[in-house]
Every structure is written in structure tokens, then in C-alpha cells.
Amino acid sequence: MNWDEYGTACRARGCLALEVFACITSPAKEGPPAPELLAAHLAYQKDLEARGVLFLAGPLSDPSGAQMSGAGLIIYRAADIAKARQLAEADPMHASGQRRFTLQAWRLNEGAPIQGLRLSERSFDRL
Numbered sequence: 813m814n815w816d817e818y819g820t821a822c823r824a825r826g827c828l829a830l831e832v833f834a835c836i837t838s839p840a841k842e843g844p845p846a847p848e849l850l851a852a853h854l855a856y857q858k859d860l861e862a863r864g865v866l867f868l869a870g871p872l873s874d875p876s877g878a879q880m881s882g883a884g885l886i887i888y889r890a891a892d893i894a895k896a897r898q899l900a901e902a903d904p905m906h907a908s909g910q911r912r913f914t915l916q917a918w919r920l921n922e923g924a925p926i927q928g929l930r931l932s933e934r935s936f937d938r939l
Contacts, residue, residue, distance in 0.1 A: 819919060827921040833896035834853040835886040837905065845905065852904035862864055865889055865899060886913075893917055907919075 813819070821827035845853075860866035867887040874881040886903075890896040897915055905911040928937025 815917060822919060822921055827919075830920040832892055833888045833919060834894060834916050835896070835900045835913050836916075837884045837886060837900075837903075837911045839882045839910070840891060841910055845908075845910045849904055849908055849910060856903055860888075860899065863906050871901045874937070884911075913920040 819829045819831065844850075857869055865888060867889050869886040870884065872881050872883040872885055873879060879934055885898070887897050888896045890899060893915065900906055900913050900915055903911075903913075906913055926936070
């Protein structure tokens with residue numbers, strides 16, 4: 813079944829089948845990035861968040877859950893995978909070659925995302 817047919821089948825079962833895009837990012841170079849590159853990356857993420865394009869982002873642990881793996885997960889809201897790829901390519905970490913990424917479409921079928929949560933501002937609108 814192709815991806816669009818799957819989305820139609822999900823909606824027929826009563827799911828939202830909201831398409832977002834999962835960017836798995838990992839180091840392409842040894843050592844930590846320069847502080848100014850990290851600052852540019854974080855500023856880019858905050859801008860995407862303010863525009864409603866960044867859904868979620870953050871680092872991933874190793875399989876034990878005890879150590880940093882160096883990998884990260886960024887979830888974009890975009891019209892299609894080509895637009896999501898443009899967002900990922902424009903990230904200063906990727907554009908500089910410090911990190912590489914893979915990108916996949918992801919259908920959100922179940923769950924209840926938390927409203928009023930702004931991670932980069934460390935704020936949460938409590939009910």
C-alpha cells in the first residue's frame with residue numbers, strides 16, 4: 813500500500829492521520845560543534861517554533877537510556893517532504909556539514925499532544 817492510500821485507510825478508521833516529518837540528525841564530524849554554530853542552530857529552532865513549523869525537537873539517548881548518543885530527533889510540520897527537507901537543509905548544523913540527517917514522513921494517528929507547551933522557553937500553560 814502506498815503512503816497516501818495508507819493515510820486514507822487511517823482516516824476511514826477514524827484516525828486523524830496527520831502527516832509530519834521526522835528528521836533524525838547525527839554527528840558528521842568528530843567533536844562538539846563550535847559554540848557559535850550551536851547558538852545559530854538554537855536560534856533557527858526557536859524561529860521555526862515561533863512560526864509553528866517546529867513540532868518537537870531534542871536529543872536521543874543511547875539504547876540504555878543512560879548516555880547521550882549524539883543523535884537527535886526533529887519533527888517538522890510542513891506541506892510535504894520536499895518542504896521538510898528544505899527546513900532540515902537550512903539548519904545551520906546541517907548546512908555547515910557538522911551533522912547529517914535522514915528524513916521520513918510520520919502519520920500521527922493516536923495520542924493527545926500537549927497544548928501550551930513551549931520547550932525552548934521552558935514554559936507550559938497549565939490547565
